[in-house]
Amino acid sequence: MKKENRNCVVIVLFFLLQLAMGSTVSAQISEQQKLGIQYFEKAEYDKSKEVFEKLFSKNPDEINYNYYINSLLELKEYKTAEKTIRKLLKKQGYSSQLQVDLGSVFLKSGDEKTAFQEFEKAIDKLSPNQSDVIQLAGIFQQKNLIDFTIKTYLKGQSMLRGIYPFYFELAEAYNGKGDIANMIDQYLESINFNSIYLVQVQNALQTNLGEENNTENKKLLRQQLLKKIQANPDKVEFTEMLVWLLVQDKNFESAFDQQKALDKRLNNQSAKMVNLAQLANSNEDYSAATKIYDYEIAKGKDNPYFYLCRQELVNVLYAKITKSANYNSSELEQLKFAYLNLIEEQGKNSSTLNLMKGLGHLYAFYLNDVDKAIEQLNEAINIPGGDAKLKAECKLELGDVLIFSGDVWEASLLYSQVEKLYKQDVLGQEAKFKNAKLSYYKGDFFWAQGQLSVLKAATSKLIANDALELSLLITENFGIDSLLEPMQIFSRADLLEYQNKDSLAILALDSIVKAYPFHSLNDDILFKKYKIRFKQKRYLECEELLGLIVTKYNDDILADDANFYLGELYHYKLNDLEKAKKYYSQLIENFPGSSYTVEARKRFRKLRGDNL
Numbered sequence: 001m002k003k004e005n006r007n008c009v010v011i012v013l014f015f016l017l018q019l020a021m022g023s024t025v026s027a028q029i030s031e032q033q034k035l036g037i038q039y040f041e042k043a044e045y046d047k048s049k050e051v052f053e054k055l056f057s058k059n060p061d062e063i064n065y066n067y068y069i070n071s072l073l074e075l076k077e078y079k080t081a082e083k084t085i086r087k088l089l090k091k092q093g094y095s096s097q098l099q100v101d102l103g104s105v106f107l108k109s110g111d112e113k114t115a116f117q118e119f120e121k122a123i124d125k126l127s128p129n130q131s132d133v134i135q136l137a138g139i140f141q142q143k144n145l146i147d148f149t150i151k152t153y154l155k156g157q158s159m160l161r162g163i164y165p166f167y168f169e170l171a172e173a174y175n176g177k178g179d180i181a182n183m184i185d186q187y188l189e190s191i192n193f194n195s196i197y198l199v200q201v202q203n204a205l206q207t208n209l210g211e212e213n214n215t216e217n218k219k220l221l222r223q224q225l226l227k228k229i230q231a232n233p234d235k236v237e238f239t240e241m242l243v244w245l246l247v248q249d250k251n252f253e254s255a256f257d258q259q260k261a262l263d264k265r266l267n268n269q270s271a272k273m274v275n276l277a278q279l280a281n282s283n284e285d286y287s288a289a290t291k292i293y294d295y296e297i298a299k300g301k302d303n304p305y306f307y308l309c310r311q312e313l314v315n316v317l318y319a320k321i322t323k324s325a326n327y328n329s330s331e332l333e334q335l336k337f338a339y340l341n342l343i344e345e346q347g348k349n350s351s352t353l354n355l356m357k358g359l360g361h362l363y364a365f366y367l368n369d370v371d372k373a374i375e376q377l378n379e380a381i382n383i384p385g386g387d388a389k390l391k392a393e394c395k396l397e398l399g400d401v402l403i404f405s406g407d408v409w410e411a412s413l414l415y416s417q418v419e420k421l422y423k424q425d426v427l428g429q430e431a432k433f434k435n436a437k438l439s440y441y442k443g444d445f446f447w448a449q450g451q452l453s454v455l456k457a458a459t460s461k462l463i464a465n466d467a468l469e470l471s472l473l474i475t476e477n478f479g480i481d482s483l484l485e486p487m488q489i490f491s492r493a494d495l496l497e498y499q500n501k502d503s504l505a506i507l508a509l510d511s512i513v514k515a516y517p518f519h520s521l522n523d524d525i526l527f528k529k530y531k532i533r534f535k536q537k538r539y540l541e542c543e544e545l546l547g548l549i550v551t552k553y554n555d556d557i558l559a560d561d562a563n564f565y566l567g568e569l570y571h572y573k574l575n576d577l578e579k580a581k582k583y584y585s586q587l588i589e590n591f592p593g594s595s596y597t598v599e600a601r602k603r604f605r606k607l608r609g610d611n612l
Contacts, residue, residue, distance in 0.1 A: 043604030
């Protein structure tokens with residue numbers, strides 16, 4: 001071995017030996033510290049004091065210091081604690097931590113005046129340095145001295161104004177104190193300081209003033225925003241904040257008024273207008289959505305959102321009519337002509353595919369014109385170019401219409417085509433579910449179950465839940481030892497109801513009850529009949545059907561559904577709010593794990609008059 005290599009080995013061995021010796025000493029000290037901590041946690045403070053006094057005299061590190069001082073404070077040996085800290089201050093020089101600790105000793109002893117004087121000294125000695133300010137504020141916060149935390153940040157704010165103003169830190173400190181007015185003021189001032197903080201402020205306020213908080217806090221925010229808007233008319237971010245707040249409260253009409261005022265000043269708010277209208281529509285505020293789209297359309301064809309808004313306006317009308325369950329034939333005709341006029345104006349092309357799809361659905365499921373629906377959807381599918389995925393959606397829609405007309409084989413072929421093209425996509429999963437349901441309609445329950453078992457793990461929660469629900473229906477009511485006929489009749493009734501052949505569906509369901517009076521399908525039959533009667537707006541019969549499920553089958557799988565829909569029926573259709581509260585409450589108490597529980601709780605609390 002060469003001499004230089006031997007020297008390297010010797011050096012390495014020397015350092016390893018030193019490390020080993022150091023770790024042994026460290027381990028011995030660590031064991032003593034552990035013993036002292038055990039004494040402290042058992043409230044044997046005289047023993048913990050004895051251990052840490054020795055350790056501290058040899059090594060005044062943070063752990064030894066903290067446990068020694070805290071042991072002294074627990075033993076009320078305030079003079080010794082004060083003397084120890086003053087000695088460290090003299091020996092090591094000024095430290096904000098030691099200064100606050102000294103004040104804490106006086107505070108613990110009951111001398112609040114002297115304690116506060118010591119705290120003020122720490123603040124007075126602050127240098128205009130961001131990290132020093134944050135460090136001292138953190139020390140006060142750790143000791144739950146929130147007023148001094150705030151004073152520290154205010155001092156930092158005055159020293160570093162224009163450089164780093166501590167708005168967010170102060171806002172959080174005020175929030176911790178429960179001073180909401182000052183918290184809001186600091187957040188808003190941060191926007192005044194730099195508009196880049198707008199989204200950050202919105203996120204912070206959403207956390208601190210969310211739906212579960214007192215509405216007075218939101219009222220306070222609104223008042224302060226209005227003051228800021230008046231005081232800073234050129235700061236558009238405050239108006240944007242007000243729009244955001246109004247959207248949080250789902251007050252889309254007022255949000256539109258504010259956004260419109262901005263648009264008239266800046267003439268560049270169309271994208272935000274469209275986004276606001278879409279939010280209003282998704283929250284079923286069709287009046288506000290219509291007003292916003294009308295406003296954008298009135299700008300004329302030079303508006304890049306003109307045609308989009310025309311299409312979206314038809315979608316709003318569609319949602320308004322179909323979701324109300326109170327539409328009439330004249331409203332459906334109005335919607336049909338809105339589709340037709342827009343398609344004629346814009347032409348049948350790739351940009352109107354969505355309109356053609358919507359019109360096809362309207363023809364089949366609301367106007368009972370299956371031939372027109374099939375014609376419309378086939379035209380959409382065969383238009384050159386266009387979004388391939390949207391065309392695939394048109395294929396699924398056509399499949400649905402073909403089932404409606406009784407052509408189940410062609411429908412299955414269309415579903416299979418989409419599933420093959422979009423295997424890894426939600427669209428493919430939807431197609432797979434539709435094929436599984438088609439197998440169920442045809443009475444091929446084993447095949448349907450095989451497809452549904454795969455779909456239970458679908459990435460779409462909605463599809464996974466639907467697959468689970470249908471799978472449970474089959475599992476509970478059909479097995480190896482079960483009669484095939486009742487389930488076949490039920491699935492056929494399901495198909496008849498889908499095809500809007502409601503009277504035939506009811507006859508089929510009643511035939512099961514007559515032939516098999518004690519079959520496990522009986523609660524499902526009642527629930528299916530409820531759905532049919534609800535569609536027919538026969539609400540008193542709905543009340544009776546759901547009531548039977550609640551009283552006779554309250555231990556079965558549909559009991560939570562029945563309680564929720566019975567509460568909803570009294571709430572929105574029969575106008576008996578006391579009974580609505582009763583069934584929402586029953587659901588909350590008896591089915592805490594139900595998917596309806598969160599919504600039922602919200603509705604119950606609203607009916608009870610709680611501030612949400």
